[in-house]
Amino acid sequence: MAIRINGTDVARPADARVSLLDLLRERLHLTGTKVGCNQGACGACTVLVDGERVLSCLTLAAQADGRDVTTIEGLGANGLHALQTAFLEHDGLQCGYCTPGQICAASAMLAEIDAGIPSYVTQDLSGPVMLSREEVRERMSGNLCRCGAHNGIIDAIMAVAAERAA
Amino acid sequence: MTPVSYLRAGSVADAVGLGGAEGHRLLGGGTNLVDLMRKGVERPAVLVDVSRLSTLIEEAADGSVVIGAGARNCAVAAHPLVRTRYPMLARAILAGASAQIRNMATVGGNLLQRTRCLYFADAAGSRCNKRVPGSGCDAQGGFTRYHAILGASPSCIATHPSDMAVALAALDARVHLANADGVRTISLPDLHRLPGDRPDLETMLAPGEVIVAVELPPSDVAARSTYRKVRDRASYAFALVSVAAGIALDGDRISDVRIALGGVAAKPWRALRAEAALRGGPATAEAFARAAEGELADAAPLPGNAFKVPLAKRTMAAVLAELSGNRA
Numbered sequence: 001m002a003i004r005i006n007g008t009d010v011a012r013p014a015d016a017r018v019s020l021l022d023l024l025r026e027r028l029h030l031t032g033t034k035v036g037c038n039q040g041a042c043g044a045c046t047v048l049v050d051g052e053r054v055l056s057c058l059t060l061a062a063q064a065d066g067r068d069v070t071t072i073e074g075l076g077a078n079g080l081h082a083l084q085t086a087f088l089e090h091d092g093l094q095c096g097y098c099t100p101g102q103i104c105a106a107s108a109m110l111a112e113i114d115a116g117i118p119s120y121v122t123q124d125l126s127g128p129v130m131l132s133r134e135e136v137r138e139r140m141s142g143n144l145c146r147c148g149a150h151n152g153i154i155d156a157i158m159a160v161a162a163e164r165a166a
Numbered sequence: 167m168t169p170v171s172y173l174r175a176g177s178v179a180d181a182v183g184l185g186g187a188e189g190h191r192l193l194g195g196g197t198n199l200v201d202l203m204r205k206g207v208e209r210p211a212v213l214v215d216v217s218r219l220s221t222l223i224e225e226a227a228d229g230s231v232v233i234g235a236g237a238r239n240c241a242v243a244a245h246p247l248v249r250t251r252y253p254m255l256a257r258a259i260l261a262g263a264s265a266q267i268r269n270m271a272t273v274g275g276n277l278l279q280r281t282r283c284l285y286f287a288d289a290a291g292s293r294c295n296k297r298v299p300g301s302g303c304d305a306q307g308g309f310t311r312y313h314a315i316l317g318a319s320p321s322c323i324a325t326h327p328s329d330m331a332v333a334l335a336a337l338d339a340r341v342h343l344a345n346a347d348g349v350r351t352i353s354l355p356d357l358h359r360l361p362g363d364r365p366d367l368e369t370m371l372a373p374g375e376v377i378v379a380v381e382l383p384p385s386d387v388a389a390r391s392t393y394r395k396v397r398d399r400a401s402y403a404f405a406l407v408s409v410a411a412g413i414a415l416d417g418d419r420i421s422d423v424r425i426a427l428g429g430v431a432a433k434p435w436r437a438l439r440a441e442a443a444l445r446g447g448p449a450t451a452e453a454f455a456r457a458a459e460g461e462l463a464d465a466a467p468l469p470g471n472a473f474k475v476p477l478a479k480r481t482m483a484a485v486l487a488e489l490s491g492n493r494a
Contacts, residue, residue: 016170016172016213017169017203019200038204039201039205040197043266046266052240053265053269054266054270055197055266058196058197058270060196060213062172062215063196063215105265105266108265109265112265117243117244118243118244118249118256118260119265120260120261120401125250125257138400138401139265141264141400141402142266142267
């Protein structure tokens with residue numbers, strides 16, 4: 001088995017202690033994925049595994065064996081992703097360190113809403129999920145931004161969601 | 167992190183055989199175990215990945231819903247059977263952690279996660295009877311905002327961090343276990359232990375015993391149920407106090423009720439005393455307040471968490487009022 005990273009198969013590291021984050025950054029030099037807290041509190045290391053957002057710092061590379069991993073490099077492989085453009089247009093960043101994690105998380109979040117997955121603030125658990133700023137705020141709470149660009153981040157995500165709906 | 171090897175269990179029997187071996191630990195999503203390994207709190211020699219076993223969520227012939235131990239937290243909260251029949255469970259899961267962590271974390275791992283007591287996690291600098299039995303407790307006299315007000319002991323004042331388990335306790339979920347001799351079930355409120363003088367013993371699982379599934383029995387209170395979590399920020403924080411509750415009304419009388427509290431004890435705190443006080447009685451604000459008062463009568467807070475006693479009472483009464491149709 002292998003770990004498929006942005007479409008390329010990579011052998012699982014022999015040392016079971018290697019996190020998916022360290023595999024990406026230190027061994028594959030895919031440094032778009034960032035190390036923030038390295039303890040599951042900040043979301044900077046968010047990547048997609050089989051299309052779902054996860055924290056690469058708390059994922060052992062071995063756990064991703066046989067899975068499909070997408071990083072910010074994969075999302076932006078064919079020119080800027082719509083979310084990347086929207087983050088630029090809406091000032092969804094200042095220093096940019098949390099941005100790859102924010103964008104990976106946001107792309108999966110939009111898919112979760114499409115799939116009808118509720119959140120803690122969804123009033124009607126049996127009905128369809130309505131996109132709102134409150135929903136986006138709750139769903140993006142796992143990604144911290146020390147620069148405080150959260151309002152711009154939500155503007156950017158709402159703009160992409162509106163474009164897709166149009 | 168100390169060196170560790172990684173195996174994937176191919177079957178439940180495999181997990182039972184490997185999980186009971188010296189130095190072996192079962193690995194679910196890893197959101198807690200990997201972090202504790204990095205902090206030096208957990209030092210397994212072998213990780214046995216069980217996260218791909220038993221991931222189904224399905225309805226049994228008797229109408230109960232059986233959730234495989236490897237099912238991801240997000241999958242449970244999103245499942246139509248859970249959302250429509252057991253809203254308190256969906257809301258409890260969605261109140262926990264972040265979307266990323268809910269995508270990783272398994273049901274079995276959620277139940278067996280360790281306390282977030284800061285002194286437990288500080289392997290280098292703090293004494294902890296749970297981490298090193300008999301070494302002392304630096305939480306006593308320390309920062310106790312997140313610590314227990316019910317069922318604690320001089321040895322340990324840690325709380326259980328799960329939201330999901332609080333709803334499962336209120337729902338009388340049955341935990342299916344596998345061991346070398348076969349299978350058995352245990353009621354969720356009986357799964358975790360209070361600390362006493364052995365806070366290192368956290369559950370009633372025997373060595374090598376594996377959680378295979380969690381069964382939600384049919385319930386007459388679950389349809390009208392919810393979960394409310396009070397915390398220091400609006401999202402992505404552990405509970406100061408949480409309440410899972412479900413109620414069945416016959417006119418303005420309570421025909422049945424289930425209540426459990428989170429953030430207050432070393433286990434999900436099933437409020438049996440409050441339930442008994444309410445069952446058969448009127449669904450009024452006074453009755454809710456009195457029942458909450460009785461449930462917290464034995465609370466033994468510390469100076470740093472005394473606020474949790476009135477907070478727990480008010481939250482319990484408010485949730486019951488909301489479920490009865492009076493938004494409070």
